[in-house]
Amino acid sequence: MTDFDSLRPPLAAAAQSLGLGLSDSQLDQLLAYLGLIQKWNKVYNLTAVRDPQAMLTQHLVDSLSLIPALRRQAAGNPLRLMDVGSGGGLPGVVVAICEPNIDVTCVDAVAKKASFIKQVAAELGLKNLHGEHSRVEALKVEPFDLITSRAFASLLDFTTLTRQHLKPGAIWLAMKGQHPADELTALPSDLDVFHVEQLQVPGLDAQRCLIWIKPRA
Numbered sequence: 001m002t003d004f005d006s007l008r009p010p011l012a013a014a015a016q017s018l019g020l021g022l023s024d025s026q027l028d029q030l031l032a033y034l035g036l037i038q039k040w041n042k043v044y045n046l047t048a049v050r051d052p053q054a055m056l057t058q059h060l061v062d063s064l065s066l067i068p069a070l071r072r073q074a075a076g077n078p079l080r081l082m083d084v085g086s087g088g089g090l091p092g093v094v095v096a097i098c099e100p101n102i103d104v105t106c107v108d109a110v111a112k113k114a115s116f117i118k119q120v121a122a123e124l125g126l127k128n129l130h131g132e133h134s135r136v137e138a139l140k141v142e143p144f145d146l147i148t149s150r151a152f153a154s155l156l157d158f159t160t161l162t163r164q165h166l167k168p169g170a171i172w173l174a175m176k177g178q179h180p181a182d183e184l185t186a187l188p189s190d191l192d193v194f195h196v197e198q199l200q201v202p203g204l205d206a207q208r209c210l211i212w213i214k215p216r217a
Contacts, residue, residue, distance in 0.1 A: 008027060059088075062204060065200065066210065085153065086108050089129075093106070095148075107134060113131075156187055166215070173211070179209055191216065192216045196211055
């Protein structure tokens, strides 16, 4: 096991750079989550990234870059969010830690990964975090205010498979790398891509963007 205390200063600096103002207990939870990923990675096959510093930047900080957009969307109101193809809980677990008012359901078709989410929720005391083992198109749940994904599928598959889970007036937020021009042109005409937001991920020298999509009225 790695001592993650050395990662606390860069994590705190990244959170500050993103304007998040996280508490000490939230930083503790994020580092504890990273520790759980490392501890259970061999059992649950959660990530190919093994180096703790790389895990911090490529997983935690990358997921943190979504939080400012979520805060703007939520405007202080409680919301329900589905994180599709969540894997080890990215960005869902990070959202649940940083935004107690957002109730997060992480969905994954791999049973072991959904079990890991439930374990994280129990160990970190996150009552607003839930793991669901299901193919998203077969899931029977109440509809959500927000549906997000990080490297889950093409935008067409992402929106098609999850459309039934959107509340009226709800939106999709898809985390992507480079601007996905081809994927955007493949979307049906009844979807409105109303914002493409460039994300700045502290410490990560790679392009990131957030695609905002909603059904046309």
